[in-house]
Amino acid sequence: MMTQRRQSDALIVGAGASGAVAAARLAAAGFEVVCLEQGDWTGPADYMSDRPEAELAWVERWSPDPNVRRGPADYPLTGEADVRPVMYNGVGGGLVQWAAMWQPLLASDFRVRTLDGVSDDWPIGWSDLAAPYGRVAREMSVSGLGGDPALPELDPYPNPPIPIGRIGLAAARGMDRLGWHWWPGANAIASRRHRSLQACQRRGTCMLGCPENAKATPSLTHWPAALAAGAQLVTGARVAQIPLDERGRARGAVYVDRDGVERLEPAQVVILAANAVGTARLLLLSASPRFPDGLANSSGLVGRRLMQHPYRTVAAVCEDPLDSWQGPWGQSIYSLEFAETHPDRDFVRGAKWMVMPHGGPMFAVAEYQEAHRHEDFETLWGPSFHRAAAEVFGHAFTWGIQAEDLPEDHNRVVLDPAVCDSSGLPAAQIEYTVSDNTRRMLDFNVARAVEAAEAAGAVSTYVRDIWPTGIGHVLGTTRMGDDPQGSVVDRWCRAHDVANLYMIDGGVFVTGGSANPTATIMANARRVVDHMIEARASQEVPA
Amino acid sequence: MSDSGPTPDQRLTLARLADVLVAEGLGMPAASAVGVADGLLDRCLDAAPALAEPLLALLDEVPADDLDAFVRGLAARRPDDFAILTTTVVGAYYLSAEVRELIGYPGQQPSPLSAAAEPEYFEMLERVYDRHPGYRECP
Numbered sequence: 150m151m152t153q154r155r156q157s158d159a160l161i162v163g164a165g166a167s168g169a170v171a172a173a174r175l176a177a178a179g180f181e182v183v184c185l186e187q188g189d190w191t192g193p194a195d196y197m198s199d200r201p202e203a204e205l206a207w208v209e210r211w212s213p214d215p216n217v218r219r220g221p222a223d224y225p226l227t228g229e230a231d232v233r234p235v236m237y238n239g240v241g242g243g244l245v246q247w248a249a250m251w252q253p254l255l256a257s258d259f260r261v262r263t264l265d266g267v268s269d270d271w272p273i274g275w276s277d278l279a280a281p282y283g284r285v286a287r288e289m290s291v292s293g294l295g296g297d298p299a300l301p302e303l304d305p306y307p308n309p310p311i312p313i314g315r316i317g318l319a320a321a322r323g324m325d326r327l328g329w330h331w332w333p334g335a336n337a338i339a340s341r342r343h344r345s346l347q348a349c350q351r352r353g354t355c356m357l358g359c360p361e362n363a364k365a366t367p368s369l370t371h372w373p374a375a376l377a378a379g380a381q382l383v384t385g386a387r388v389a390q391i392p393l394d395e396r397g398r399a400r401g402a403v404y405v406d407r408d409g410v411e412r413l414e415p416a417q418v419v420i421l422a423a424n425a426v427g428t429a430r431l432l433l434l435s436a437s438p439r440f441p442d443g444l445a446n447s448s449g450l451v452g453r454r455l456m457q458h459p460y461r462t463v464a465a466v467c468e469d470p471l472d473s474w475q476g477p478w479g480q481s482i483y484s485l486e487f488a489e490t491h492p493d494r495d496f497v498r499g500a501k502w503m504v505m506p507h508g509g510p511m512f513a514v515a516e517y518q519e520a521h522r523h524e525d526f527e528t529l530w531g532p533s534f535h536r537a538a539a540e541v542f543g544h545a546f547t548w549g550i551q552a553e554d555l556p557e558d559h560n561r562v563v564l565d566p567a568v569c570d571s572s573g574l575p576a577a578q579i580e581y582t583v584s585d586n587t588r589r590m591l592d593f594n595v596a597r598a599v600e601a602a603e604a605a606g607a608v609s610t611y612v613r614d615i616w617p618t619g620i621g622h623v624l625g626t627t628r629m630g631d632d633p634q635g636s637v638v639d640r641w642c643r644a645h646d647v648a649n650l651y652m653i654d655g656g657v658f659v660t661g662g663s664a665n666p667t668a669t670i671m672a673n674a675r676r677v678v679d680h681m682i683e684a685r686a687s688q689e690v691p692a
Numbered sequence: 693m694s695d696s697g698p699t700p701d702q703r704l705t706l707a708r709l710a711d712v713l714v715a716e717g718l719g720m721p722a723a724s725a726v727g728v729a730d731g732l733l734d735r736c737l738d739a740a741p742a743l744a745e746p747l748l749a750l751l752d753e754v755p756a757d758d759l760d761a762f763v764r765g766l767a768a769r770r771p772d773d774f775a776i777l778t779t780t781v782v783g784a785y786y787l788s789a790e791v792r793e794l795i796g797y798p799g800q801q802p803s804p805l806s807a808a809a810e811p812e813y814f815e816m817l818e819r820v821y822d823r824h825p826g827y828r829e830c831p
Contacts, residue, residue, distance in 0.1 A: 202787065210740070298826050301827055317813075318812070321816055322816070328823060353800050475803060510792075530712070530713050531713070533717070534713065
C-alpha cells in the first residue's frame with residue numbers, strides 16, 4: 150500500500166551536484182524542500198584511500214563503473230556502447246568520486262551553430278552563467294588562477310591555485326617551447342583551509358574519497374547548510390515515477406524505500422537532478438496515457454543526444470623523477486590550444502587537455518600494460534615486467550584529452566526491456582557510438598599531445614585508445630531550448646510539457662563543450678533556482 | 693572468497709603462476725618470494741573480494757605442469773580470466789613493503805602543499821598571455 154506525506158514546496162530527485170545546489174539555495178530562501186536520494190551518505194569511514202590497499206579500491210568497491218561496483222544503490226547500465234557511462238549513486242552523486250577539475254565552458258560553446266554551423270546554439274549565453282559560476286566556485290572552495298585569456302573574465306577564485314608540481318612544470322615547459330596555450334588548473338580542492346574544507350595534502354586519492362576533506366563534495370559544501378535551513382534528505386529512496394494530476398502537473402514522486410515500500414512524496418514543484426542518464430530513465434519510466442513515450446517527451450528527445458566526452462590519454466615518460474604518484478588528482482595544468490574549431494582541420498570543435506598524475510605502481514603498470522596490450526607476452530611479463538615500473542612509475546605524467554562529442558539523436562538512453570534494478574525497475578540501456586568527427590578530433594589531439602610530451606623532455610610516450618568506460622560526464626538527454634518541438638526544457642530548465650517539472654542536471658546541455666561539466670552544471674542549477682525563487686508567485690502547482 | 697579462504701594447494705598454484713608473470717629480474721624479487729600467494733593475497737582479496745571466486749575457480753583448473761603455456765593461453769584467449777589473475781598478482785605484489793622500498797614508493801601518503809619552488813612558471817604564463825589572441829567573440 151502506498152503511503153503519503155504532506156506536500157512540500159519543492160521535491161528534488163538526486164542529491165548530487167545540481168540537487169545539492171538547489172536544496173541549499175531553496176531552503177535558504179524559505180522553501181520547504183525534500184530531496185529523495187537512492188543512495189546513502191559516503192564519508193571518510195567508507196574510504197580506502199588512507200590504506201596501503203588504496204590502489205586496489207579501483208578494482209571493485211571504488212570502481213567508478215556501477216556495473217563493477219554493484220552497490221545497493223547502483224542500477225545496471227546495459228547495451229552496446231562505444232563508451233559506457235560511469236556514475237556514483239549517493240549523497241554527492243558523481244562528486245563523491247570526481248577529480249574536482251573546475252572548468253567553465255568556452256564562450257563559443259553556447260553558439261556552436263552560429264559560429265561553426267553544426268549542432269545548435271544554447272538559448273542562454275556565457276554571460277547568463279558568469280555570476281553563477283562565481284557563486285558556486287566560492288561555495289565549492291575552488292582553487293585557481295584567474296586571467297586565462299582563452300576564457301571570458303571570471304570572478305576571482307576564492308583560493309590560490311594548487312601548486313602545479315613537478316608534473317605541471319615539466320608539461321608547461323613543453324607547451325612553452327611550442328608556444329601553445331596552458332594555464333594552471335582550477336580545482337574544487339582547497340589549497341588552504343576554506344569554509345568546510347581543509348587544505349589539500351597531496352595524497353593523490355581524490356577519486357577514492359579524500360580522507361583530509363580537502364576535496365569539495367556536496368556532503369561537505371552544500372548539504373550541511375541545506376539541512377540546517379530545514380531541507381529534508383531522504384536516503385535509500387529510489388524514485389520510480391513522477392505522477393501527474395488531472396491537469397498534467399507533477400504531483401510529486403513515487404519512490405521505493407529501503408524496505409521495498411512504495412511511497413508518494415507530494416510536492417508543488419518537482420526538480421529532477423539525477424544526472425543525464427538517471428533523469429532520462431525516470432522520465433521514460435513515467436510514461437502515462439498523457440505521455441505514452443515518456444513524461445515531458447512530446448519532442449521525442451528525452452534520452453537522445455547523449456554526450457560523454459570520449460577520452461584518450463598520452464603518457465609522457467621523463468628521465469627525471471616526477472613523484473607522479475602524488476596528488477592532487479585534479480588538473481595540474483590544462484590547455485585550450487586545440488579547443489576551438491580551426492578551418493585547416495578535418496573536424497569541427499575541439500578538445501581540452503589536462504595534466505594529471507600517473508598513479509601508484511599498480512596504476513602506472515596497468516596503464517602501461519593496457520597501452521601495450523598488443524605486444525608479445527615476453528615484452529610485458531616475466532623478467533620484463535619490472536621494466537614498466539622502472540621506466541614509468543614516478544617518472545610519467547598524463548595528458549588527458551577530452552573531446553567535445555556533438556549531440557546525435559541516435560546516442561541515447563532507453564529502458565532495458567529485460568534487465569531490472571534491485572527495485573524491479575528497468576535498467577538504463579545505453580546506445581552510443583563515437584562519431585567520425587570525434588575520432589578524427591582525438592587522433593589529431595593525441596598526435597599534438599605526443600609532440601607536447603616530447604617538447605617537455607619525455608624520453609618515451611605511450612597512448613591509450615578511447616576509454617571504453619566514460620569519465621563520468623553524461624550530458625544532453627533533456628536538452629534546453631526555446632522551441633518545444635526541438636527541446637525538452639525551456640531556458641529556465643522547466644519542461645515544456647509540464648509546468649511544474651524542472652530538470653537541472655547535465656541533461657539540459659545543448660552541446661557538451663570540451664570542459665569538465667560540473668562547474669557549468671552547478672552554475673546553471675544556481676541560475677535556474679534563483680529564477681524559481683524570483684518567479685515563485687507565478688509558478689503553476691498541482692491541484 | 694570461501695569461508696576458509698584459499699587452500700594451501702591453491703596458494704601453491706598461485707605462487708607458481710605468479711612467478712610466470714612477475715619473475716625475478718632488474719634487481720626485483722619474484723612474486724612468490726615476497727609472499728604474493730600468502731598474506732599479501734589475503735590483503736588483496738580483502739580489499740577486492742570480488743576477485744576471490746573467479747580466481748579460486750581459475751586456480752582449480754591449472755594443470756600440474758606447463759604453467760607457462762597455461763598463462764600464455766589465458767593471455768591469448770581468455771582476457772577476463774587473465775585480468776583476474778594479473779590484477780591479483782600485481783595488486784598483491786605492490787602491497788609488499790620490500791617491493792615498495794625497492795621502487796621508492798612510500799604509498800599514497802599525505803604531503804603538505806608547497807608553492808616555494810614555483811615562481812618560475814609566472815614567466816611562462818606571461819608569454820601565454822602575450823601571445824594568445826583572446827577568446828572567440830560570440831554574438
